[in-house]
Amino acid sequence: MNILPLKVKNLNYVVNGKNILKNINIECNNNNVTIVAGNNGSGKSTFLKILHGLIKTQNNNKIKWGEFYISDIKREQSMVFQTPILLNRTAYENLLYVAKKKNITEKNYVDKIIDKLNIKNISNVNTKYISGGERQKVAIGMSIIGNPKIIFLDEPTSQLDPAYKNDIENIINELSYNKVKIFMTSHDISQIKRIGSEIIFMDNGEIIYHDSVKKFFEEKQCNLISEYINYG
Amino acid sequence: MLINILETAFDLIITLNDDLFEIINLSLKVTLSALIIAVSISIPFGAFLALYKNKYQSLIVLISNTLMGMPPVVLGLLIYTLVSKKGIFGFLDILYTPTAMILAQTLLIIPIVISLTYEEVYKKNKDYNLLLNSLNLNNFSKLKTLIYECRYALVTVALTGFGRASAEVGAVMIVGGNINHYTRVMTTAIAFETSKGSIELAVALGLILILISFIITLLIKSLRKIS
Ligand SMILES: Nc1ncnc2c1ncn2[C@@H]1O[C@H](COP(=O)(O)OP(=O)(O)OP(=O)(O)O)[C@@H](O)[C@H]1O
Ligand SMILES: [Mg+2]
Numbered sequence: 175m176n177i178l179p180l181k182v183k184n185l186n187y188v189v190n191g192k193n194i195l196k197n198i199n200i201e202c203n204n205n206n207v208t209i210v211a212g213n214n215g216s217g218k219s220t221f222l223k224i225l226h227g228l229i230k231t232q233n234n235n236k237i238k239w240g241e242f243y244i245s246d247i248k249r250e251q252s253m254v255f256q257t258p259i260l261l262n263r264t265a266y267e268n269l270l271y272v273a274k275k276k277n278i279t280e281k282n283y284v285d286k287i288i289d290k291l292n293i294k295n296i297s298n299v300n301t302k303y304i305s306g307g308e309r310q311k312v313a314i315g316m317s318i319i320g321n322p323k324i325i326f327l328d329e330p331t332s333q334l335d336p337a338y339k340n341d342i343e344n345i346i347n348e349l350s351y352n353k354v355k356i357f358m359t360s361h362d363i364s365q366i367k368r369i370g371s372e373i374i375f376m377d378n379g380e381i382i383y384h385d386s387v388k389k390f391f392e393e394k395q396c397n398l399i400s401e402y403i404n405y406g
Numbered sequence: 407m408l409i410n411i412l413e414t415a416f417d418l419i420i421t422l423n424d425d426l427f428e429i430i431n432l433s434l435k436v437t438l439s440a441l442i443i444a445v446s447i448s449i450p451f452g453a454f455l456a457l458y459k460n461k462y463q464s465l466i467v468l469i470s471n472t473l474m475g476m477p478p479v480v481l482g483l484l485i486y487t488l489v490s491k492k493g494i495f496g497f498l499d500i501l502y503t504p505t506a507m508i509l510a511q512t513l514l515i516i517p518i519v520i521s522l523t524y525e526e527v528y529k530k531n532k533d534y535n536l537l538l539n540s541l542n543l544n545n546f547s548k549l550k551t552l553i554y555e556c557r558y559a560l561v562t563v564a565l566t567g568f569g570r571a572s573a574e575v576g577a578v579m580i581v582g583g584n585i586n587h588y589t590r591v592m593t594t595a596i597a598f599e600t601s602k603g604s605i606e607l608a609v610a611l612g613l614i615l616i617l618i619s620f621i622i623t624l625l626i627k628s629l630r631k632i633s
Contacts, residue, residue, distance in 0.1 A: 228539050249542045259537040262555055262633075271551075275541050 176240040177247060177323055177355060179203040180225070187220060187231045187379075194220050195231075196379040206371030207346065207356045209387065213402065216376040218359045219256055222326045225357065226253050239324070253326040256359075258313035260301040265293060265312045268301060269319065276320035283319075291315040292341065307333040314342060318349065325349065327358040331365065343369050363406030367391065375399060415610035426610055433591040436504055437572045440511030445564050448516050452523025453553050456531055457545065467524055473517035478510075479576025485510050486580050502583035507591070510577040515567040522563040526556045558633030562626050569622045573615065 180202040187195035195217050202208060210218045223229045225237065227244035239247055260268050269284045288297050293311050296304050301312060310333050317325055327346070331339045346369055350356055360366055366373065366387060373390045375383035377398055383390065391403065418426050455463050489495045489506055500506045530552050538548045553560065575593035582589035584598055592611045599608040 223536075226540065228536055251540075253540045255536060255540075259534060261534070261537075261551070272541065275543060275547070 175250075175323070177242065177250070178205055178240055180240075181238045182225075183236045185224070185231060185233075185236050187224060187229065194379050195224070198381055200374065200381060200384055202372070202374075202384075204372040204386075205353065205355060206350050207358060207369050209366050209370035209373040210357060210359045210376065211361070211366065211373055211402070212376035213398075215378075217379045218376055219328050221376065222253065222328055222357055222359065226251050226326050228253070247323070250323040251326065252317040252319075252322040252324075254310070254313045254317045254328060254330045256328040256332075258309040260309060260312055260316075262300065262302060264298050264300055265304065265308075265315075266297040268312055269315055272316045272319045278320060287315045287319060290318075290345070292338075305333075307335065307338065310334060311338070311342075314345070318345070322354065324355045324357070327356060329359050329361070331360070331362070339365070361406065363403060366406075375402075411606055411609055414606040415613060418607060418610040419613065423607075423610075426607065426614075428587065429590055429592055429595050429611065430614060432504065432589075433572060433593075436507045436578070436591060437511055437568060439508045440515055440571055441564060441568050443508070444512045444515035444519055444567060448519035449523050449553065449560055449563075450549070452520040453527040453549055453556075455520070456524045456527035457549055457552065467521065470517045470520045470524070474521050476517075477576065478514055478574040479580065481514055482510055482577030482580035485513070485577070489581065501581060502585060502589060504582070504589055506581040507578045507589060510581050511571040511574065514574060514577060515571050518567045518570060519563055522566065523556075523560060526559040526563065527552050530555050558629045562629050562633075565622050565626055565629075569619060572618060 180200070182198050182200050185195060185198040186193065198221070210221060212218055220229065224231055225244070227248045235243060237244055261271060263271070266284060266288065269287050273283055273287075288294055291311050291314060293308070293315065296308050296312075301309060304312070310330060314327075314330055317327070331342050334342060343365065346356055346358070350369075350371075358369075360370075370387035372385065373383065373387045374381055375390070383395070383399060385393075390399075394400075395403065455467060485506065486501070487493050489498060489501045489509075491501075500509070531548075534552065534555065535548075538551060543551070573593065575597055578584075578589075578591055579594045579597065582591070582594065584590050584594040590598070592615055596608045596611050596615075599605070599611075
């Protein structure tokens with residue numbers, strides 16, 4: 175089952191007369207980590223949600239994952255939202271909920287996820303009481319349940335402390351090594367350098383750069399991008 | 407004078423006076439039956455309305471919201487015309503029975519529970535629909551999850567319905583007829599006993615009603631805290 179290349183042709187997304195994504199055309203054949211970067215409001219989260227089939231655009235058929243349309247492979251995808259969405263239950267029960275929905279019957283599966291994410295200390299606390307960073311950890315745990323083939327991570331480490339950020343980056347590298355396609359937004363330049371393989375840079379609803387991360391930092395860039403890099 | 411009445415009323419309550427007990431017992435039976443029927447229909451239906459957008463949805467919600475404010479006595483009148491001898495459901499022969507009273511209270515509670523459930527589930531769906539869609543759930547699973555996530559709020563909704571129905575007098579008076587030992591409930595008994603001048607029993611029942619309302623308020627308050 176080959177989900178690459180991802181091809182997007184002439185994708186537009188308009189809400190209330192506002193053109194949020196403008197004529198997006200990309201072909202992505204990179205099977206490592208793809209970074210989606212750009213200033214606030216440039217359309218990163220919207221773009222990921224569309225690739226995940228959470229937002230219906232005027233024509234979703236303009237997106238193909240290999241041979242597949244989004245609806246064919248939605249169950250192979252998962253997403254960590256910029257603001258993690260957790261159910262009003264304990265962290266453990268949130269993970270168990272996702273495992274059940276993915277028809278996972280393996281005993282101790284959730285315990286393994288809890289170990290992997292190192293969140294034993296909060297596993298029996300209702301998620302409404304846990305901290306922002308802890309919410310991100312639980313959401314990341316939920317996203318890897320059931321071995322999805324594509325994972326969208328919308329600023330998944332924005333609230334994590336340095337050590338934990340490092341742990342998550344290791345998990346992301348491991349996923350990527352195991353052939354999971356990762357799309358990740360980040361404003362963290364050093365993080366982009368550490369784990370990114372290719373980068374899509376967005377500005378005002380358009381993709382203005384799409385190439386390897388290596389080139390992104392080596393080549394001379396337009397003012398907008400070099401500012402983004404310099405301030406980062 | 408007032409002290410004497412209260413004293414007798416408390417006496418009636420503390421000694422669990424037979425008449426008093428019978429009336430309270432029937433009231434609770436009628437209202438609880440109505441509540442169970444109404445809730446088991448209205449919670450799934452209200453949640454369904456919140457989840458499925460279509461052109462009838464907003465109309466149904468509008469109607470439900472309107473019916474929520476309908477005076478119970480009008481509802482009683484309506485049911486009366488339907489189940490009285492000449493009505494189209496006259497053959498059921500349920501006028502002046504507890505069944506008719508349960509029917510009236512059920513219909514009274516249904517729009518309340520539908521409208522309030524709709525609101526709660528609609529709000530929750532806004533918070534959760536990205537996650538539920540991301541998990542690729544079918545609509546039935548979404549509905550189950552949202553109802554579960556609203557569980558505390560929905561108990562509050564049910565309590566609100568219970569409070570409304572147990573305090574209501576017009577509808578059960580019309581369709582129940584306030585028949586002694588058969589269809590006499592707390593509210594109709596209060597109206598009747600007062601008009602008859604035997605104020606002590608009425609006051610005793612009034613105190614019980616206030617107590618019930620107090621308990622419901624307490625429950626709702628503590629539910630708000632945990633949810
Ligand atoms: N439903 C909507 N209605 C109106 N405007 C919207 C809607 N969704 C997104 N937008 C607008 O589209 C633009 C892109 O939003 P998006 O969330 O994709 O940005 P982003 O690149 O993820 O930004 P950030 O870095 O702040 O997360 C923003 O200007 C936002 O206000
Ligand atoms: Mg965003």
